[in-house]
Amino acid sequence: MGLKAGIIGCGSITKFRHAPEYKVNPYVDDIVFYDRNPERAEALAEMFGGTVALSVEDLLDDPSIQIVSDCSSNEYHHIFSTQALLNGKHVLCEKPISLTIEDAKEIIEAQKKSGKVLMVDHNQRFTRTHQKAKEMIDSGALGKVLTFKTTFGHKGPEHWGVNKSNSTWFFKKDRSRFGVAGDLGIHKIDLLHYLLNDNIEQVSAFQGALDKVDEKGHPIEVCDNIVCTLKTKQGRLGTASFSWTYYGEEDNSTIIYCEKGILKVYHSEEYQLQVIFNNGEKENYMLESIQTNDHQTNSGVIDAFIDCILFNKDPVVSGEDALASLKVIIGILEAAEINRVVTI
Structure with a gap:
């Protein structure tokens, strides 16, 4: 049955x-x-x-x-x-x-x-490329992680949403609350927690509604761009940019800088994962392309969820994991509002 x-x-x-x-x-x-x-x-x-x-x-x-x-x-x-x-x-x-x-x-x-079982759909943990990057970081082959940068941007939810219009609920403060930070940013915060096995502890940020307008032609009530600096509990430093105004092409890339080299994730059209060692040697991996709004593939989320239920496994993204990322997004928006560094 x-x-x-x-x-x-x-x-x-x-x-x-x-x-x-x-x-x-x-x-x-x-x-x-x-x-x-x-x-x-x-x-x-x-x-x-x-x-x-x-x-x-x-x-x-x-x-x-x-x-x-x-x-x-x-x-x-x-x-x-x-x-x-x-x-x-x-x-x-x-x-x-x-x-x-x-x-x-x-x-x-x-x-x-x-x-x-409660699982939250932070689907970036499920791509083979991100899993491979985590394996390499965990193995210690590149030494300690020192710094990082990540970005997630596309042309905006009005091109993806069900009604394909700028009346989308994503643009409404009472419904989406966090704008691009809660739509795209939270995915990358969860990914950083997962890849680094570490939590973001301090943040600062700038945000704005730079270009998007609602159905009445007014600037939207939430941010369409946000740029942040992040510090983790273990002292790693990084930057993150989240945008609904990347009109030429989507960007979903992450770079992790370690003691012995660099990991570039979804940075190249040809190779989803590139490793550049400090002696100049390179390893390129062709794993799978990441889902985009224009290119839907099986995310693996449903299969993982069903596996948890049938085989009594822990969810890949627990409620606590999702709460940890939510706290960071709330902190980032607060930092942008008060123009100060916020401790999560």
């Missing part, structure tokens, strides 16, 4: 990632879709051969649904993920885990109480 999955929210992330990955997972038999716009749920149910729940309560109360993907907009995660866990479902929550530290803690408490 296979698993039955429920998906809350039928935007682009469900259409391009969650639904197709559940569809091809051999352990999942059926998908139930819910969206507050019923026609969106119906369209995806037709596309992926699933059924539609008429209300979110119907989905959460259905005892035959064992797993739930919470793909609602950010301000609802703590409501739906908490309810799903307390109703005995395993939950895969989209990032960021929530908009506040208190709400994130509420979800984590619900997970502890329920004993069910």
